[in-house]
Amino acid sequence: MADIAATDAPAAARSSGEADKGTLRLHRAIMIGIAIALVIAPFVAYPVFVMKVLCFALFALAFNLLLGYGGLLSFGHAAYFGMASYVCAFTAKNWGLTPELAILLGTAVSGGLGLVFGALAIRRQGIYFAMITLALAQMVFFFSLQTPRFTGGEDGIQAVPRGKLFGLIDLADDRALYWLVAAIFMAGLLAMYRIIHSPFGQVCKAIRDNEPRAISLGYRANQYKLAVFVLSAMLAGLAGSTKAIVFQLASLTDVHWSMSGEVVLMTLVGGLGTVFGPIAGALVIVSMQNYLASLGAWVTVVQGVIFVICVMTFREGIVGVISKWIGKPL
Amino acid sequence: MKLKTFLTTTALAALMAAPALAQQISVKAGVLNDRSGLYADLSGEGSVIAARMAVEDFKAAEKGIKVEIVSADHQNKPDVGSTIARTWYDQDGVDLILDVPTSSVALAVNQITREKNKIHINSGAASSDLSGKACSPNTIHWTYDTYALAQGTGGAMVKAGGDSWFFMTADYAFGHALERDTSAIVTKNGGKVLGVVRTPFPGTDFSSFLLQAQASKAKVIGLANAGGDTINSIKQAGEFGITAGGQKLAGLLVFLTDVHSLGLATAQGLVLTESFYWDTNDQTRGWSDRFAKANGGKKPTMVQAGVYSGMLHYLKAVEAAKSKDSAVVMAKMKEMPTDDPLFGKGSVRADGRKMHDMYLFEVKKPGESKGPWDYYKQVSVLPAEQAFRPLAESECPLVKK
Numbered sequence: 261m262a263d264i265a266a267t268d269a270p271a272a273a274r275s276s277g278e279a280d281k282g283t284l285r286l287h288r289a290i291m292i293g294i295a296i297a298l299v300i301a302p303f304v305a306y307p308v309f310v311m312k313v314l315c316f317a318l319f320a321l322a323f324n325l326l327l328g329y330g331g332l333l334s335f336g337h338a339a340y341f342g343m344a345s346y347v348c349a350f351t352a353k354n355w356g357l358t359p360e361l362a363i364l365l366g367t368a369v370s371g372g373l374g375l376v377f378g379a380l381a382i383r384r385q386g387i388y389f390a391m392i393t394l395a396l397a398q399m400v401f402f403f404s405l406q407t408p409r410f411t412g413g414e415d416g417i418q419a420v421p422r423g424k425l426f427g428l429i430d431l432a433d434d435r436a437l438y439w440l441v442a443a444i445f446m447a448g449l450l451a452m453y454r455i456i457h458s459p460f461g462q463v464c465k466a467i468r469d470n471e472p473r474a475i476s477l478g479y480r481a482n483q484y485k486l487a488v489f490v491l492s493a494m495l496a497g498l499a500g501s502t503k504a505i506v507f508q509l510a511s512l513t514d515v516h517w518s519m520s521g522e523v524v525l526m527t528l529v530g531g532l533g534t535v536f537g538p539i540a541g542a543l544v545i546v547s548m549q550n551y552l553a554s555l556g557a558w559v560t561v562v563q564g565v566i567f568v569i570c571v572m573t574f575r576e577g578i579v580g581v582i583s584k585w586i587g588k589p590l
Numbered sequence: 591m592k593l594k595t596f597l598t599t600t601a602l603a604a605l606m607a608a609p610a611l612a613q614q615i616s617v618k619a620g621v622l623n624d625r626s627g628l629y630a631d632l633s634g635e636g637s638v639i640a641a642r643m644a645v646e647d648f649k650a651a652e653k654g655i656k657v658e659i660v661s662a663d664h665q666n667k668p669d670v671g672s673t674i675a676r677t678w679y680d681q682d683g684v685d686l687i688l689d690v691p692t693s694s695v696a697l698a699v700n701q702i703t704r705e706k707n708k709i710h711i712n713s714g715a716a717s718s719d720l721s722g723k724a725c726s727p728n729t730i731h732w733t734y735d736t737y738a739l740a741q742g743t744g745g746a747m748v749k750a751g752g753d754s755w756f757f758m759t760a761d762y763a764f765g766h767a768l769e770r771d772t773s774a775i776v777t778k779n780g781g782k783v784l785g786v787v788r789t790p791f792p793g794t795d796f797s798s799f800l801l802q803a804q805a806s807k808a809k810v811i812g813l814a815n816a817g818g819d820t821i822n823s824i825k826q827a828g829e830f831g832i833t834a835g836g837q838k839l840a841g842l843l844v845f846l847t848d849v850h851s852l853g854l855a856t857a858q859g860l861v862l863t864e865s866f867y868w869d870t871n872d873q874t875r876g877w878s879d880r881f882a883k884a885n886g887g888k889k890p891t892m893v894q895a896g897v898y899s900g901m902l903h904y905l906k907a908v909e910a911a912k913s914k915d916s917a918v919v920m921a922k923m924k925e926m927p928t929d930d931p932l933f934g935k936g937s938v939r940a941d942g943r944k945m946h947d948m949y950l951f952e953v954k955k956p957g958e959s960k961g962p963w964d965y966y967k968q969v970s971v972l973p974a975e976q977a978f979r980p981l982a983e984s985e986c987p988l989v990k991k
Binding site for chain 2: 306309412414419434509511512513550
């Protein structure tokens with residue numbers, strides 16, 4: 261018996277190592293596929309629309325990092341998305357910052373906000389955690405509503421200049437801006453991928469699956485949770501700032517709780533806890549909003565029906581189901 | 591040789607036919623509004639019907655102008671609205687965008703229209719910034735604005751004896767602006783503001799604020815709020831018997847469809863300002879009957895009437911200019927006086943403000959109403975020059991010296 265076990269173990273290890281390599285190869289192929297799709301996209305589809313999808317995909321990726329890999333359901337992610345978009349729009353318009361600086365500043369501010377909110381929220385778990393994040397996000401919403409000098413109230417910050425990247429490349433041209441957004445998105449995706457597959461990401465997953473065990477193994481769970489919270493807030497901020505530059509506006513829609521709901525929807529439709537799911541989810545939801553706009557009142561109905569179908573028939577989301585079919589994590 | 595002659599003649603014939611073809615101008619108009627949310631009733635599909643009616647009444651096809659109308663739902667979100675506007679202008683060849691309620695979306699579309707050098711005729715949004723700070727050579731603000739609403743309800747009420755006011759203000763920038771503008775006009779006309787209470791936005795329970803308003807003994811309670819807040823506060827005021835007790839409710843942003851959904855029993859005695867009411871004269875009645883037939887029996891709001899009127903004026907300008915070039919058409923629209931069965935004679939000012947009279951209405955008591963949609967009685971008429979912000983006070987860079 262012992263002999264068999266001894267001979268089997270390395271074989272099993274070898275085969276699982278090969279499977280990992282196969283997964284890695286597959287992921288690499290998908291990344292290259294996405295990069296190629298990004299290059300082709302502006303020639304096939306309308307660039308502004310693709311940019312919108314990319315911004316929301318990045319936002320959904322950030323949310324998925326927290327929920328899918330950290331196991332933390334934040335119901336207030338709009339706060340980081342929206343606050344970054346306000347900061348970016350405000351500094352680009354009123355201080356005349358170049359777009360890359362405005363985007364970085366927006367990202368940094370939402371990271372700071374994530375640090376404060378995260379430090380408060382991770383003290384509780386489950387539904388209490390979700391409610392605390394929601395409450396804090398509502399505070400950000402009312403702050404935005406009540407400070408028209410900074411946020412423009414319900415009119416939002418309008419006519420934000422797209423400016424010149426590094427003071428050189430004029431972003432008023434949709435194509436030029438597209439390459440910037442595509443690069444930001446790709447960088448965000450790669451960073452996310454790296455975080456998930458780093459030792460840090462592994463510990464986060466361990467905490468997600470069984471927090472007391474991770475603690476008993478000597479990990480300071482709260483520090484890991486806070487770190488993943490801040491990273492997620494920063495990525496969401498990056499998405500929000502980029503969106504402000506693309507649409508040249510920042511408005512209350514971005515900080516409203518329904519935006520937090522929308523990102524949950526995108527992640528669930530695409531596939532929770534999968535690397536590429538949120539991208540698919542964002543593509544589906546944003547396309548629906550855009551191409552069904554002429555249907556009028558039916559948009560929300562259709563959206564609801566799709567959500568119900570999704571929950572009833574494939575709970576793992578689009579990418580989750582595909583991943584099940586091919587038997588490899590995506 | 592023969593073939594060559596044939597080819598040259600056909601080429602010549604084609605060349606000669608070309609100018610005749612150029613006479614045919616085809617324009618594409620996009621109606622962008624809320625089709626699923628709060629403002630779907632007052633704009634929505636009705637605005638699309640109104641735009642179509644303008645094309646029919648103008649007999650565009652006979653005059654060699656081919657008009658296509660597209661529509662979309664902006665869901666009251668600036669980013670959705672601005673994506674649609676950009677796609678329409680860049681990809682679908684849309685020449686003008688009509689309607690656009692919700693100020694934040696309107697300001698975004700205003701900006702994009704200017705960038706793309708197209709035309710925007712706004713009927714649905716309230717913000718007076720559209721012809722003020724944010725004015726653009728490519729935008730006309732057609733139907734109403736917050737300044738006119740404040741002038742109408744504030745000024746005319748004081749003249750009609752309502753000289754002491756109490757404001758219930760939704761606690762956000764729009765509510766503050768309405769309150770500020772209206773109270774300035776009230777005091778300018780010799781009235782007094784006895785007090786103000788700020789209500790959380792959005793709110794559902796207004797009872798304690800209504801009691802304060804009632805206790806203030808002010809003759810008029812000004813509702814500086816919009817949408818659901820207005821509906822809720824009017825309903826609750828009815829329950830407290832405020833209008834029955836002799837105080838008047840003044841809605842600063844109330845539409846015909848709001849009164850319709852509230853019902854006369856609740857809304858009676860409410861005073862409000864609009865630029866169009868279907869039951870004003872024979873022309874408006876005739877047009878509104880046709881409109882109601884196409885719109886499931888619902889009478890038009892001023893926003894929908896404004897879309898009709900704006901579309902008609904645009905088509906007239908295209909016909910006169912024999913071109914759809916934005917700058918040329920805008921110049922024509924500002925140069926030609928406006929005239930249509932709904933708003934009568936008027937003009938478009940240099941800052942993009944469309945000038946016409948505004949009316950102060952009072953909502954009828956259930957007993958006074960003769961039938962469905964018979965809701966308003968006219969209290970007074972406010973001439974255009976008094977209703978809208980004078981150019982001298984304008985913050986619009988286009989007219990500043």
